[in-house]
Amino acid sequence: MIAYSVEDGIAKIYLNNPPLNILNMNLMRELGDAVDRASHDASVRAILVGTRIEKAFSAGADVKEHLPDKAPYMLDEFKKLIEKILFNEKPTVAAVKGACLGGGFELAMAxxxxxxxxxxxxxxxxxxxxxxxxxxxxxxxxxxxxxGALRVVLLGENITAQDAAGMGMLTKVVPDNEVDAEALKIARSAAGLSLAAVKILKKVFWAGLVMDLSEGFQHANDTYVKELIKTQDGVEGLRAFLEKRKPVWSDR
Incomplete structure (x- = not known):
């Protein structure tokens, strides 16, 4: 149900569970394992997830697994998958085609x-x-x-990609036949960054969302001084700029 490959520092993971990439617990585990594999592979600098099925990124979780006997297990499995992506230390990119509904929508938003x-x-x-x-x-x-959240979550409305982009849910909307290429372009751009800096920035970004502004500002400043500037890449990037050369990242 998963196709996995690594090319030029990018882990490419494609969902392939016909007809609609329904996210049952088996697929959740497979995808989670693939994300773990990419996360722990030192040669991987960005993670891209797409679909082999043109008509669906994913039409959602398996309705049968929402019933009382399976729901607690399914929800726990899905939460673990979402957190593996949302809090991943490497840049992540989703390439969405067709139906992106329910659990598939939640997955993409991570x-x-x-x-x-x-x-x-x-x-x-x-x-x-x-x-x-x-x-x-x-x-x-x-x-x-x-x-925007209430429109989608409370009304249960299906929305177009253009509407979703207008509400800040998408990075970019492109013609259907350009989705994979554009997602790969973004992944390549992200792969060129220092992973040491990406890791620290993402940690600050998500932590800041649950802090008040003043606390968040101080947390970001403290992290810069106590963590980022003490990394090799934190100094290398500044020196490269001053010396008018391309930085060489060590990811440390």
Missing amino acids: FDFVVAGNSAVLGTPEIMLSSMPPIAAILMPRISGIR
């Missing part, structure tokens, strides 16, 4: 960068089944604000 095709359809229809999308309920207000 990535640092999300590229979607013009015809992509996004949303969380769980409320229509008297259910709820737990990840989206917590994550979406932080991504798109209260009004």
Whole structure:
């Protein structure tokens, strides 16, 4: 259900669970294992997740696994997967085509960068089944604000890629046949950064979302002084700029 490869420092992970890449627990575990593999591979500098199925990034979690006997296990598995992506120390990119609904939508929102095709359809229809999308309920207000989040989560509306981009949910919308190329372009750009700096910046970014502004500013300053500037890359980047040369990253 997963295709995995590494090329030029980019781990390419593609969902392939016909017909709609339904996220059952087996696929969640496989994807989580693939993300772990990329995270622990020193040759990987960015992680890209896409789909081998043109009509769906993922149409959501398996409804059968929402029933009382399986729901606690499914939700725990999904939470672990989301956190592996959301808090990953490496840059992550999602390439979204077709249906991106329910758990598939929540999965896509966990990535640092999300590229979607013009015809992509996004949303969380769980409320229509008297259910709820737990990840989206917590994550979406932080991504798109209260009004945009409520439109998607509470009304259960399917929205276009253009609407989603307007609400801050997507990095870029491109023609359907350009999704993979554009996602790869962003992954390559991110792969050229110092992983030492990326790791520290992402940690500050997410921590700051749950702090008040003053506390967040101080946390960012402290992290810069106590962590970032003490890395080899933190000094290398500044010296390279001053010496008018390209930096050579050690990722330390």
